[in-house]
Amino acid sequence: MKISYISLGCSKNKVDLEYLMGSLQQGGHEITLEMAEADAIIINTCGFIEPAVNEAVEAVLEAAEVKKSSAKLIVTGCMTERFKNDVAGELPEIDFHTGVGKMGDVIAYLEGVEPAKKERDFLYGGARVLTGVPFSAYIKISEGCNNRCTYCTIPSIRGSLTGRRIEDIVNEITALKEQGVQEFVLVSQDNTKYGTDIYKKPMLCKLLREIDKIEGRFYVRIMYLNPDGVSEELVKLVKNSEKILSYYDIPVQHINKRVLKDMNRKSTPDDIKRVFSMIREIDPDAFIRTTMIVGFPGETDEEFAELLDFVKEYRPDYAGFFPFYPEEGTKATAMGMRVDGRKVRGRIGALRKAQIKNTRERLKKFKKSDIICFAEKPNEEFAFLMEGRALFQAPEVDGKVLFTDSESISGYGPYVCRIEKISYPDIVCEVIKPL
Numbered sequence: 001m002k003i004s005y006i007s008l009g010c011s012k013n014k015v016d017l018e019y020l021m022g023s024l025q026q027g028g029h030e031i032t033l034e035m036a037e038a039d040a041i042i043i044n045t046c047g048f049i050e051p052a053v054n055e056a057v058e059a060v061l062e063a064a065e066v067k068k069s070s071a072k073l074i075v076t077g078c079m080t081e082r083f084k085n086d087v088a089g090e091l092p093e094i095d096f097h098t099g100v101g102k103m104g105d106v107i108a109y110l111e112g113v114e115p116a117k118k119e120r121d122f123l124y125g126g127a128r129v130l131t132g133v134p135f136s137a138y139i140k141i142s143e144g145c146n147n148r149c150t151y152c153t154i155p156s157i158r159g160s161l162t163g164r165r166i167e168d169i170v171n172e173i174t175a176l177k178e179q180g181v182q183e184f185v186l187v188s189q190d191n192t193k194y195g196t197d198i199y200k201k202p203m204l205c206k207l208l209r210e211i212d213k214i215e216g217r218f219y220v221r222i223m224y225l226n227p228d229g230v231s232e233e234l235v236k237l238v239k240n241s242e243k244i245l246s247y248y249d250i251p252v253q254h255i256n257k258r259v260l261k262d263m264n265r266k267s268t269p270d271d272i273k274r275v276f277s278m279i280r281e282i283d284p285d286a287f288i289r290t291t292m293i294v295g296f297p298g299e300t301d302e303e304f305a306e307l308l309d310f311v312k313e314y315r316p317d318y319a320g321f322f323p324f325y326p327e328e329g330t331k332a333t334a335m336g337m338r339v340d341g342r343k344v345r346g347r348i349g350a351l352r353k354a355q356i357k358n359t360r361e362r363l364k365k366f367k368k369s370d371i372i373c374f375a376e377k378p379n380e381e382f383a384f385l386m387e388g389r390a391l392f393q394a395p396e397v398d399g400k401v402l403f404t405d406s407e408s409i410s411g412y413g414p415y416v417c418r419i420e421k422i423s424y425p426d427i428v429c430e431v432i433k434p435l
Contacts, residue, residue, distance in 0.1 A: 002032045002037055002038045002040075003021070003031055003032065004031075004033060004037075004038035004040070005031070005041070005044070006041070006043045007131055009044070009046025009048065009052060009077065009078060010046065011185065011223070011395075012143075012187050012188070013077055013078065014132075015138050016100075016103060017042070017076075017077075017131065018128045018130060019127070020044075020103040021128075021129040021131070022127035022128035023103075023127050024107060024110070025127065025129055026127040027107065027111070029110075031129060035063060036066050037068075038071055039071055039072070040110055041063050041072070042076065042106065043060060043074070045076065045079035045080060046079060047077070047080075047081065047082040047083065048154065049153075050325050053079055053083075056075075056079045060073070060075060064093035072095045073093060073096075074097065074098075074106055074109070075087070075097040076097065076099070076106060077099070077100065078099075078100060078158070080097045080098065081099030081157050082153065082156070101159075130181075133412065134179075134180060134412070135180065135412040135413075136183040136184075137183070137184055137185070138185045139173060139185065139186050140187055141169055141187070142161055142163035142164060142193075143159070143163075143188070144159040144160045144189065145158070145160070145161055145189035146193065146196075147190060147266065148264055149264050150263055150330060150331035150332040151263060151293065151327070151330055152327075160197075161196065163188075163196075165198065166210055170211060173214060174214055177214065177216060181218070182219060182412075182414070183218065184211075184218065184220050185221045185394070186220065186222050186223065187224060189224065190224055190225070191223065191224050192225050192229020193226075193229060204222075204229075204234065205237055208222075208234075208237055208241070212244065214243075217243075219391060220245065221394060222248070223249040223394065225248060225249060225250050226250070226251065226265075226267070227250050227252060227275045228267040230278075232278060232282070235279055235286075236282060239286070245391055246283050246285055246287065247287045247289070248286060248287070249289045250276075250289070251291040252267070252272050252291075252310075253265060253291065253293050254292060254293060254307060255269050255273075255306050255307050256299075256303040256307065257269055258298075259296050262332070264331075272310075276288065277314075287317040287362075288316045288318075289318040289320075289397070290316045290319050290320075292320075292321050292351065293324050294307075294322065294347050294351065295341075295343070295344035295347065296324045297332060297338060298336075299324075307351070308347075308350055308354060311358070315361075315362075316355070316358060317362045317392070318398045319351070319355045321355075323341075323348065324344070326338070356424050360422055363419065363422045367419045367422075369419075370416050371390050371392070372416060372417070373388050373403075373413060374388045374413040374414055375409045375413050376388040382402075385404075386402075386406040386409050387400045387401060387402050388400065389401055390427065390429075398425065399424070399426045400426050401427055401429050402428045402429070403431055404429065405430055408431045415431050415435060416432040416434070417431050417432060418430050
């Protein structure tokens, strides 16, 4: 069969789809990017917040419009897991749907056989089709979450924390490296809790040391580190490694004590500030990214002012700001005391203004320095320009690099570059030489 796909949502969702497509390809099916030619279209959905659900529904309706009449429309992932009792009635366009952790059911449906009694485990390796640039791959080190933040639907969708063994992760990275992958992005709901289920204690540092032993040149990026688990041991390990990037994605979500408590976050304001200060002291060159929720129930002007002051004083290098969404089934939704939508938008605007200044000033410090970048693809607006990322930019969230001399680029890189212009959130670079 010819099979097309749409991947929505987070990087962890993307990994699930890549294993599914790899298994299908290994079984003799052909992967096509042209939905109109496909015998089956698989949409892997996100269902974390309302906008993601809306995006998934739109993708289903658009695919139903373009697919040929005989093609099967299959929907998987978080949306169909979260709303499994409603999907068939609300979206009759769907021929088959399944939830999280049941990708083997898709294969069984397409091949007309009974699902295996033991689910095919896509988390633990096997055939995989990389759906992004071939030099970069997400590595899922665990599934699910035990944190139980009051605004979050993830535990109810993906379950409790389930980690992979260290040797399985190391073997996957080794195999992908041999296929040409040069950047490995470690993902889970909270990487600092890695190991607490199977090893009964945090094992992220142990995992990183084992990855560091793999021979050859490659880069490791760690995403999603809740501040309560960022230790001095971790920061020193990262600073002293040539392979692990000094890049910290630390979602703080808020800084006010009352709000953090109502969110059921494990960190206090002092904990968060201590972690930021520790990273800056031990590794001044490190980049810190964070995310924050604005308009959590009951957020007062004074509590928001604390958040804004934190952004101005502790100066994250990159940050994302998101309005609070009252998601069905979460404790936060029942808290009431909603913040007016117009006020929330104004607060996000103030945070973004402060953050743009932070990012610009940090990037200015690199204008006379050599930086390492990868090339990815032609720019959508200016096809004669190639675009990519610097090592201090994570995929999809931190802007991109535009190369002024794209004719000197042959392959993905890496390249030694120099910043010519800062155009937030992007940078314009000149290629100096291949690394």
